[in-house]
Amino acid sequence: MSLALSRRTTLRRLRSLFPTATSTSPATTIPASRRWLSLRELDAEKQDRERVVILGSGWGGFGVARSIDTKYYQPILVTPRTYFVFTPLLAGTAVGTLEFRNAMESSHSLKGVEVVRGYGVDWDPASKSLTVEGIRNEADPGKTFQLPYDKLVLSVGAYAQTFGIPGVRENAFFLKDVNDARRIRSRILARFEEASLPDCSEQDQRRLLHFAIVGGGPTGIEFAAELHDLLEDDLSRIYPVLVNKADITVYDVAPVILGMFDNRLQGYAQSLFRRQGIRVKTNHNVLEVKNDGLVTKEDGHVPAGMVVWSTGLATNPFVKNTILGKGFKLFPDDPKAEELKVCKSQKAGQILVDTHLRVLTIATAEGKEKAEPKPLDDVFALGDCAAVGTQGLPATAQVANQQAKWLAKSLNNAAKGASHPVISSVGKRLVDIDEEREFGFRSLGIMAYLGGWRAITQSGGTDLKGRLAWLLWRTAYFSKSVGWRNKVLIPVYWFLNWILGRDINRF
Amino acid sequence: MSLALSRRTTLRRLRSLFPTATSTSPATTIPASRRWLSLRELDAEKQDRERVVILGSGWGGFGVARSIDTKYYQPILVTPRTYFVFTPLLAGTAVGTLEFRNAMESSHSLKGVEVVRGYGVDWDPASKSLTVEGIRNEADPGKTFQLPYDKLVLSVGAYAQTFGIPGVRENAFFLKDVNDARRIRSRILARFEEASLPDCSEQDQRRLLHFAIVGGGPTGIEFAAELHDLLEDDLSRIYPVLVNKADITVYDVAPVILGMFDNRLQGYAQSLFRRQGIRVKTNHNVLEVKNDGLVTKEDGHVPAGMVVWSTGLATNPFVKNTILGKGFKLFPDDPKAEELKVCKSQKAGQILVDTHLRVLTIATAEGKEKAEPKPLDDVFALGDCAAVGTQGLPATAQVANQQAKWLAKSLNNAAKGASHPVISSVGKRLVDIDEEREFGFRSLGIMAYLGGWRAITQSGGTDLKGRLAWLLWRTAYFSKSVGWRNKVLIPVYWFLNWILGRDINRF
Incomplete structure (x- = not known):
């Protein structure tokens, strides 16, 4: 003993x-x-x-x-x-x-x-x-x-x-719990695996790899940003051909995304998303979510391999x-x-x-x-x-x-x-x-991650954008994380995923 | 950039x-x-x-x-x-x-x-x-x-x-893939959470917390040992009352467990399991697996909260x-x-x-x-x-x-x-x-973990048992693990789980 x-x-x-x-x-x-x-x-x-x-x-x-x-x-x-x-x-x-x-x-x-x-x-x-x-x-x-x-x-x-919009409960993915996050991660990787089958047509590939996000608030935007990073950093190495057929679109019924931030930061987010190839469709009304895409008033039926709902x-x-x-x-x-x-x-x-x-x-x-x-x-x-x-x-x-x-x-x-x-x-x-x-x-301020190691933060009268804001964003979240286990594991994972790429095993 | x-x-x-x-x-x-x-x-x-x-x-x-x-x-x-x-x-x-x-x-x-x-x-x-x-x-x-x-x-x-035994496919848990392991981990923790409801009767608690393992080969035995460690090291701290009502039983139709090891090591495993409170029921024939237990020829219906099948x-x-x-x-x-x-x-x-x-x-x-x-x-x-x-x-x-x-x-x-x-x-x-x-x-030898930081190894004519065998067992598996990510993460998790206990979050 x-x-x-x-x-x-x-x-x-x-x-x-x-x-x-x-x-x-x-x-x-x-x-x-x-x-x-x-x-x-x-x-x-x-x-x-x-x-x-x-x-x-x-x-x-x-x-x-x-x-x-x-x-x-x-x-x-x-x-x-x-x-x-x-x-x-x-x-x-x-x-x-x-x-x-x-x-x-x-x-x-x-x-x-x-x-x-x-x-x-x-x-x-x-x-x-x-x-x-x-x-x-x-x-x-x-x-x-x-x-x-x-x-x-x-x-x-x-x-x-869900505003009573048909098909949302059945077909969309939410992002409120760990189980939601697990389903999303599994779905993204499954879509790439499906699109990579040798008999998959280009049309099917574009459908499977179109990721639609409904809701331009911080949750939807941060998810779009993280998804962009996954495609850019990791899936581009594993699926160099396919990743060019992938698309991310953010839909919002409002005229702007990130409405709680001031105009300057909103504009920065918009232009950064454009540079990163994330499409932002404001003033769009989603009428239905189907198992192979979504229907908007403006664009009709849009094929998609996953719809994330955060409205x-x-x-x-x-x-x-x-x-x-x-x-x-x-x-x-x-x-x-x-x-x-x-x-x-x-x-x-x-x-x-x-x-x-x-x-x-x-x-x-x-x-x-x-x-x-x-x-x-x-x-x-x-x-x-x-x-x-x-x-x-x-x-x-x-x-x-x-x-x-x-x-x-x-x-x-x-x-x-x-x-x-x-x-x-x-x-x-x-x-x-x-x-x-x-x-x-x-209020201690608000912040949002925008992808590619860039973020925006707004606190009192002070706005920050870009890499410094990203550093602040990461530090803030790390320092607030509870428990010694995660205080150790979070930096280890950040480091390993930076060096070796994210773990893309799907189970 | x-x-x-x-x-x-x-x-x-x-x-x-x-x-x-x-x-x-x-x-x-x-x-x-x-x-x-x-x-x-x-x-x-x-x-x-x-x-x-x-x-x-x-x-x-x-x-x-x-x-x-x-x-x-x-x-x-x-x-x-x-x-x-x-x-x-x-x-x-x-x-x-x-x-x-x-x-x-x-x-x-x-x-x-x-x-x-x-x-x-x-x-x-x-x-x-x-x-x-x-x-x-x-x-x-x-x-x-x-x-x-x-x-x-x-x-x-x-x-x-499954030998065509009724109910195995429907009600038993296997241990062949990561998804099996995930289901088992979730089930164990769910059973403790269920048994810990204030209105759970003692009889129900004993049923929910009886974990039956069918098959006395290395997989079944190592799982029994790991489960024993989870109960002993971690769940005993979280559920100090309940853990005394938990039981682990290993069933096998053969007269011995770990048949591929020599008699001396088999005996050591048997007596170590006995000391650790793991029941070993050899010469037992399972006739059916139900959603609330199993039926054996020798003992009739035995209530259980989980049956792991490894035969x-x-x-x-x-x-x-x-x-x-x-x-x-x-x-x-x-x-x-x-x-x-x-x-x-x-x-x-x-x-x-x-x-x-x-x-x-x-x-x-x-x-x-x-x-x-x-x-x-x-x-x-x-x-x-x-x-x-x-x-x-x-x-x-x-x-x-x-x-x-x-x-x-x-x-x-x-x-x-x-x-x-x-x-x-x-x-x-x-x-x-x-x-x-x-x-x-x-053959490079065979080894099995038995719980409580003890293992047995048998290689050529050399038998080892106890802590030294455990060290050999762990070293062997660590050195064989592939990929730099896991070469880093495995020791980190071993250390953290030793210090802070296993992560008992269930999702």
Whole structure:
């Protein structure tokens, strides 16, 4: 056992040098997560802490779970995918600039956080309970259980917006999760392999190798840029003849791409894309996506081997149907209790929250339409599924990340301030967040990669474009990546893929 | 362009330092692969070389493609998966000891080798032509084309043997390809996530976390060992309660596991497995595999969350139906031409080859049953799909690898010896391999990993067991891994996974 023991010693020694969220050694002062506990055991482990149920493991939910103080709270993360995706790297993983796992962080690595792989399917604000459907493989699908909470954090994100355009769900590729990136990478390489069959006609080759991207926002543009790099750097060496028959087209219904950047940077992006041979078709309306291409109002049927869809966000069905759709009474036994509804943001149908990220409700009784919205003290929403009053914040990782940090800190501070935490009972709030401290978004700037080692960044009044912006872009993303594994692996992959080319194995 | 140029310069410089199969820079003396060429272009590119069509990209086919001299031969690799799998690492990738891509090498990286992603579906020895079905995604499935050859190398491997036991194909997991490993890794982690749901009963947990392995050969045993390590090293930290409810059982119909090792090493493996809590059930007959377990004659229905099947090899259907199944005449226009059939090995239904790896044929006419088998001079078979006379070689990577090297060298030598290579015409052989030089297998020994940093190796008369054998095992596999990318990445992953634990993200 000497080697095994020394391994553990080494582990402990190394981990103590690098205190990090990825360390999984049990903490001594707080109950370690035991994964898994029965519901009864969960209640026992709770001790005198409040239970915070967090729905979703994206920038919002994972961020709260990572920063909440487990001395005061028992965080339970309910999520269908048990990992966090570092979304800015996703477009790169879709072409092999990095590997999929470089953009992933396991929620199992969060100290003291219990993880439930499942969906929220119903919510009872009166009894403070969430109905959860665990994800099971075959036996008992759809089996649900009740998970009582003291505080609930809604951070379920949003779905891809398809505008009801036919064929999008069936035939287009999205770019919201690691699995999407994997499908895209596999499709690109499959198309080249198919086009390289000796009996493939030139017409078929041009169809198979036309890659259409719908949506000229940062995600669509960065994917187009990464795809251009893959063709230019790697596939041009492997398929020198075929790569000349490949085409990338970006479609957008708006007159410009990258609308959130100023004109000068937009113009730079446009002209750089032109130089790189990426076609940009603004003012184009996509009418349908088929399995062999897409139909636009302007150009009719355009053959394509892959259509990537990235046109913005639609309300998550759980938010739409359950959170926003159901009326409820906070005190159902009280005959005078008002029926309430969660407020919906006008613009994007998100959950409306106040500046403390508390979910706003409004009485639905007749004649009450003009009543003031009131916050629920124990239910919070953040990220893409929430809108902070009329702040009109963009649905970005940066916003969700800042909200998560703000909320975790507010909850931690509130708990520290409360002199005697006691075991909560249904309907009784224990710790309220400070009314004085409000959430405010501080933009750190926006950036987009454009291919060929060039990017644009816009921060305050400072614009940068070209290689320096690229360096800033890469540094920013690298420094934000979480976990020691990826801190090591990301530079290794960047270096290896630069020297040896991207890994073009398809499986 | 300065940076892009300097990148290329760096590339060239680095590549010239490390001459390797993964270098993709076009060679100057021989036509570089252009991926892709039409059939007409393929013929033009052929010049005065012989075309060698290689079926399959495993140890046999990839090995021949890698070593054949493209000055004399035009190698065309026809394979449904365009990568080579370094199979000894596969069991490790199935639990995350290494990543899937660490066990893969792209056939696109082979200089001067054209790659066709497709299957051989028919073969005409008289016109020396192979019918190939290219793998296409949606349009024109099943479209085939004729690929004429001067020499044909059959290295299509074998399928997993199921003995016709019901439910194996539907419910069991195999471990022959990277995709199999990916499915297994995903299933193991899914089972733990499912078992960790707060409403999962203890009985369900024990079912979900029982991992059954059928087959006590090296593949099954090494997978059991790697799975044990995953549970012991990593899942025990993440699921400290659940891991005690997990079980690994190895079933085999034979009275011993690892039958190819001597008694002393078998005994060591048995007792080490016992100490590690891996159950070994020899003399057990599996009657059925279900989606929630398996049925054995001895124990009845045994609940299980995953059944991995590794009980040996069955004849590839293409070999069975086309190569072995069809009679043919070499000179169909000659009324006196004999009808021939490819010889089948008695034991495992493989293609029988002579000691020059040439496919043996026998006349099928009545009264000719006792005729001497005659080799085809232009068709070779090697690896798992072939049997060298009565040598009774094991179906291992080592054998296929040595055969591939032998065949490539023999072909290269023969071509060098032929004074004036000329463009071949149908039915005319140009280069014959040397009749004097025969293939002989030289066993370098056998080894198996047993878990907990312990292995067994047996080489000549020397047995090793324990940690020293483990070191030998790891060194041997590392030194054999191909490609600079994996030479760098494999030690990085070994180190990171040792320090930080395996990556347990599931997607």
